[in-house]
Amino acid sequence: MRELSLNVLDIAQNSISAGASLVTLSVCEDTANDWLTLTIADNGRGMTPEQLDRVRDPFYTTRTTRKVGMGIPLFRMAAEMAGGGLTIESVVGVGTTVTATFCLSHIDRMPLGDMAGTVSALIRLNPQLDFLYRHEVDGNVFELDTRALREVLEDVPLCEPDVMEWINGTLAEGLLPLNSQA
Amino acid sequence: MKSIAELQAIRDQARAKIAMREGSHEGTRIVVGMATCGIAAGARPVLNAFVEEIAKRNIQNVSVVQTGCIGMCQFEPIVEVLAPGKEKVTYGLMDAEKAVRVVTDHIVNGNPVAEYTVAKLMK
Numbered sequence: 001m002r003e004l005s006l007n008v009l010d011i012a013q014n015s016i017s018a019g020a021s022l023v024t025l026s027v028c029e030d031t032a033n034d035w036l037t038l039t040i041a042d043n044g045r046g047m048t049p050e051q052l053d054r055v056r057d058p059f060y061t062t063r064t065t066r067k068v069g070m071g072i073p074l075f076r077m078a079a080e081m082a083g084g085g086l087t088i089e090s091v092v093g094v095g096t097t098v099t100a101t102f103c104l105s106h107i108d109r110m111p112l113g114d115m116a117g118t119v120s121a122l123i124r125l126n127p128q129l130d131f132l133y134r135h136e137v138d139g140n141v142f143e144l145d146t147r148a149l150r151e152v153l154e155d156v157p158l159c160e161p162d163v164m165e166w167i168n169g170t171l172a173e174g175l176l177p178l179n180s181q182a
Numbered sequence: 183m184k185s186i187a188e189l190q191a192i193r194d195q196a197r198a199k200i201a202m203r204e205g206s207h208e209g210t211r212i213v214v215g216m217a218t219c220g221i222a223a224g225a226r227p228v229l230n231a232f233v234e235e236i237a238k239r240n241i242q243n244v245s246v247v248q249t250g251c252i253g254m255c256q257f258e259p260i261v262e263v264l265a266p267g268k269e270k271v272t273y274g275l276m277d278a279e280k281a282v283r284v285v286t287d288h289i290v291n292g293n294p295v296a297e298y299t300v301a302k303l304m305k
């Protein structure tokens with residue numbers, strides 16, 4: 001993946017496959033400590049400790065005829081390449097949280113890229129689900145919560161073109177002043 | 183600055199548009215592959231180009247949905263277009279520019295873009 005925001009989009013797909021109704025995407029840039037943290041948390045079906053062990057093991061594959069899962073290994077590799085790491089916490093029936101850390105200034109850190117594009121694509125394709133996007137840069141925070149939008153929209157779906165245009169505008173306007181360096 | 187008041191106005195206008203669409207014929211479905219292979223190959227800008235072009239041209243009754251890996255990873259980004267009463271058309275190696283062309287030629291004018299299809303790419 002050329003951008004970390006694409007990994008985020010991909011990892012969020014796991015949450016959607018796991019039947020989540022709420023997916024939280026969080027980006028935290030801490031320049032003083034030279035640290036970037038990306039978190040994808042969901043309230044989906046979760047994994048048993050055995051499943052979790054398998055997913056955590058980068059060399060594990062259930063490959064028989066089916067292809068190997070690539071999403072988590074790719075995200076882990078991106079983090080480890082940049083002096084960070086990846087952790088997964090999961091509880092059956094409660095949900096899963098994937099956290100990846102990166103050294104901001106590491107030469108092998110992929111750029112964060114178009115987070116607004118990732119959030120917009122997720123909302124557009126899954127208007128029945130809720131997404132909370134939180135982006136923090138050195139204490140300044142932008143947040144977009146589709147649950148709050150849904151309250152305003154009532155019966156009008158999030159994927160309506162005019163609504164998506166409003167969402168895209170809000171993302172652009174909200175992220176600009178954060179002046180993300182990631 | 184985008185405001186909640188603005189969103190309320192959008193809601194009221196959208197209700198009218200939705201009511202107008204109601205009862206009209208079933209529309210075209212655009213299916214974008216969003217598995218890891220698709221995303222890595224560039225599915226996100228393709229998806230967002232479809233969404234933007236459809237909004238820009240005010241095309242009604244087109245749904246854009248996602249699917250997983252369909253086992254042709256070498257042709258990702260893959261997009262399937264399902265028009266009612268027509269055979270499914272599968273496009274491969276898509277990008278944002280090709281997406282715009284598929285909207286104008288295929289979705290609006292009903293002429294699939296043969297050169298972008300997986301069938302053609304496999305030849």
Ligand SMILES: Nc1ncnc2c1ncn2[C@@H]1O[C@H](COP(=O)(O)OP(=O)(O)OP(=O)(O)O)[C@@H](O)[C@H]1O
Nearest residue numbers: 014015018044046055069070071072073096217218
């Ligand atoms: N949020 C989650 N909730 C429940 N199970 C998960 C979650 N994330 C990952 N898993 C489990 O871990 C497996 C591996 O995930 P990974 O993203 O690496 O591969 P994949 O999704 O199976 O395939 P690919 O990402 O290559 O399309 C998944 O198939 C799923 O069983």
Ligand SMILES: [Mg+2]
Nearest residue numbers: 010014071072
């Ligand atoms: Mg995956």
